[in-house]
Amino acid sequence: MTTDRTLFDYLLRLADSDLILAQRLGEWLGHGPVLEEDIAFANVGLDLLGQARMWFAYASEVETRMNGRGRTEDELALLRDGGDFRNLLLVEQPNGNYADTIARQFYFDVWHELLLTRLERSADARIAEIAAKALKEVTYHVERSTDWIIRLGDGTDVSHARMQAAIDVLWPYTGEMFTADATDRALTGDGVACDSESLLAPWRERVGAVLSEATLTLPSAEWMQRGGKQGVHTEHLGHVLAEMQWLQRAYPGAQW
Amino acid sequence: MYAQMVDTGAKRVRSLDELSPEERAFQERIDADIKIEPKDWMPEAYRKTLIRQISQHAHSEIVGMLPEGNWITRAPTLKRKAILMAKVQDEAGHGLYLYCAAETLGVSRDELIADLHSGKAKYSSIFNYPTLTWADIGAIGWLVDGAAIMNQIPLCRCSFGPYSRAMIRVCKEESFHQRQGFDIMIRLCQGTPEQKAMAQDALNRWWWPSLMMFGPPDADSVHSAQSAQWKIKILSNDELRQRFVDQTVPQADFLGITMPDPLLEWNDERGHYDFGPIDWQELFNVVKGNGPCNRERLSARVKAWEDGAWVREAALAYAEKQAAKAAKQAA
Numbered sequence: 001m002t003t004d005r006t007l008f009d010y011l012l013r014l015a016d017s018d019l020i021l022a023q024r025l026g027e028w029l030g031h032g033p034v035l036e037e038d039i040a041f042a043n044v045g046l047d048l049l050g051q052a053r054m055w056f057a058y059a060s061e062v063e064t065r066m067n068g069r070g071r072t073e074d075e076l077a078l079l080r081d082g083g084d085f086r087n088l089l090l091v092e093q094p095n096g097n098y099a100d101t102i103a104r105q106f107y108f109d110v111w112h113e114l115l116l117t118r119l120e121r122s123a124d125a126r127i128a129e130i131a132a133k134a135l136k137e138v139t140y141h142v143e144r145s146t147d148w149i150i151r152l153g154d155g156t157d158v159s160h161a162r163m164q165a166a167i168d169v170l171w172p173y174t175g176e177m178f179t180a181d182a183t184d185r186a187l188t189g190d191g192v193a194c195d196s197e198s199l200l201a202p203w204r205e206r207v208g209a210v211l212s213e214a215t216l217t218l219p220s221a222e223w224m225q226r227g228g229k230q231g232v233h234t235e236h237l238g239h240v241l242a243e244m245q246w247l248q249r250a251y252p253g254a255q256w
Numbered sequence: 257m258y259a260q261m262v263d264t265g266a267k268r269v270r271s272l273d274e275l276s277p278e279e280r281a282f283q284e285r286i287d288a289d290i291k292i293e294p295k296d297w298m299p300e301a302y303r304k305t306l307i308r309q310i311s312q313h314a315h316s317e318i319v320g321m322l323p324e325g326n327w328i329t330r331a332p333t334l335k336r337k338a339i340l341m342a343k344v345q346d347e348a349g350h351g352l353y354l355y356c357a358a359e360t361l362g363v364s365r366d367e368l369i370a371d372l373h374s375g376k377a378k379y380s381s382i383f384n385y386p387t388l389t390w391a392d393i394g395a396i397g398w399l400v401d402g403a404a405i406m407n408q409i410p411l412c413r414c415s416f417g418p419y420s421r422a423m424i425r426v427c428k429e430e431s432f433h434q435r436q437g438f439d440i441m442i443r444l445c446q447g448t449p450e451q452k453a454m455a456q457d458a459l460n461r462w463w464w465p466s467l468m469m470f471g472p473p474d475a476d477s478v479h480s481a482q483s484a485q486w487k488i489k490i491l492s493n494d495e496l497r498q499r500f501v502d503q504t505v506p507q508a509d510f511l512g513i514t515m516p517d518p519l520l521e522w523n524d525e526r527g528h529y530d531f532g533p534i535d536w537q538e539l540f541n542v543v544k545g546n547g548p549c550n551r552e553r554l555s556a557r558v559k560a561w562e563d564g565a566w567v568r569e570a571a572l573a574y575a576e577k578q579a580a581k582a583a584k585q586a587a
């Protein structure tokens with residue numbers, strides 16, 4: 001049986017990955033390679049931020065059920081410490097060059113679309129509803145990052161080399177999208193979440209097809225990093241939070 | 257304004273009978289409020305002035321993304337973060353419309369950007385001031401976007417069709433920008449004493465630079481007269497500045513913060529606020545490149561452009577490969 005605690009934990013995973021990736025994309029705004037890209041990445045960032053807010057809103061309701069008082073979206077996003085964040089390690093990785101950003105986005109988007117397609121049919125009506133809304137946006141995200149993988153992979157020698165390097169470097173952070181822990185298993189059993197492991201085959205197939213069209217090689221390294229979903233992060237998250245949470249922490253209780 | 261001190265190449269404005277028949281027909285169309293379109297004949301000076309003015313305006317939108325972008329990652333709430341991202345994204349869109357409008361005059365976006373990066377083209381002086389606190393994001397929306405609206409609403413009626421249409425699209429979004437800025441200020445002014453002090457400090461730093469956005473006094477500006485005759489400048493610098501002061505002072509009163517101008521006072525006779533002298537030396541200095549952030553702003557733009565070169569080259573190379581493939585298939 002799904003407990004509210006498990007559900008809450010799962011909702012934070014969804015919210016935190018969206019939030020941290022949106023935060024990363026926000027760093028690009030005004031610094032992209034061409035104006036149209038600034039606009040496009042701002043769109044993706046805004047979509048993800050909006051989705052994070054929907055997941056936080058639901059998490060807050062669940063927390064109210066548990067404790068009588070649920071934290072607001074800002075308390076959840078801006079006053080939790082790193083160990084309480086449940087995002088994938090992938091999304092906290094730094095922007096790097098444009099190829100790094102695109103590779104991170106592509107890996108995430110393909111997974112995100114597969115996940116939301118399942119969650120759209122979740123036994124939990126609220127999850128199904130949010131997933132359906134998010135899916136409409138994410139379909140466009142996948143198209144866009146796919147397009148860039150192909151253009152950079154099959155562009156110039158320089159872009160090909162950078163794209164391949166980014167694909168390789170970020171590869172070990174893709175594993176945790178497909179490993180299930182107790183939270184995943186409990187929720188999957190109830191039809192609330194989906195079986196993370198079952199997303200791996202379609203993900204590999206899609207990623208492999210795009211990389212091959214892009215004249216890039218699917219990495220073969222087996223070793224995968226993990227820990228994000230359990231709150232054990234890379235060093236990068238602390239810096240993201242220091243920046244993102246600073247005003248709330250410097251002026252406790254102030255309204256903005 | 258977003259386009260300050262635009263050089264028209266004119267020493268003085270000529271009267272109708274000093275003009276060639278073509279020039280005269282052109283001026284008569286303008287006088288009759290008929291829009292000039294890119295394919296129409298136009299005096300070379302009109303074309304050049306418009307390129308300067310529209311590109312300055314476009315550059316201002318793009319450089320203007322930097323001081324505000326500076327706070328996206330630090331916005332105090334998720335809602336504010338979303339609003340600020342959307343706002344900065346709008347400014348990128350404004351830049352895009354304006355570059356497109358300028359391109360109808362026979363220059364390319366790349367050429368215009370090269371002029372910005374070399375320092376040949378200018379952008380609004382206002383974006384050379386730093387955003388030091390969250391209140392600066394409020395002050396920019398309230399004052400800078402407020403001043404932009406003041407300038408751009410009349411430009412919706414300007415004589416050049418593509419510019420006028422770009423301004424109409426831009427103005428629709430600017431009022432949202434101004435409101436979100438004012439809303440930030442309201443929150444701060446109703447907040448803790450520290451927050452209110454932050455709001456006052458932002459007003460102190462942004463007020464005078466905002467007044468300078470409208471450009472030098474009318475008396476010092478030959479170019480304004482020529483631009484007015486061409487209807488690419490509808491109201492004079494001083495008129496716009498006065499309107500802005502008249503609109504903004506009551507808003508500061510509403511917020512309960514004070515303009516940093518001891519001479520500011522309502523003048524019953526004129527029906528306007530009188531205000532203290534503007535330090536034009538400061539404006540000329542900032543325009544010359546000596547503002548607090550000129551170097552950072554320009555180098556941030558140049559860096560983005562240079563770092564992105566390989567991405568643009570790759571996109572081009574890919575498109576060429578695809579076109580070659582398509583041509584081969586067709587053959």
Ligand SMILES: [Fe+2]
Nearest residue numbers: 317346347350
């Ligand atoms: Fe704008």
Ligand SMILES: [Fe+2]
Nearest residue numbers: 347401430433
């Ligand atoms: Fe604006």
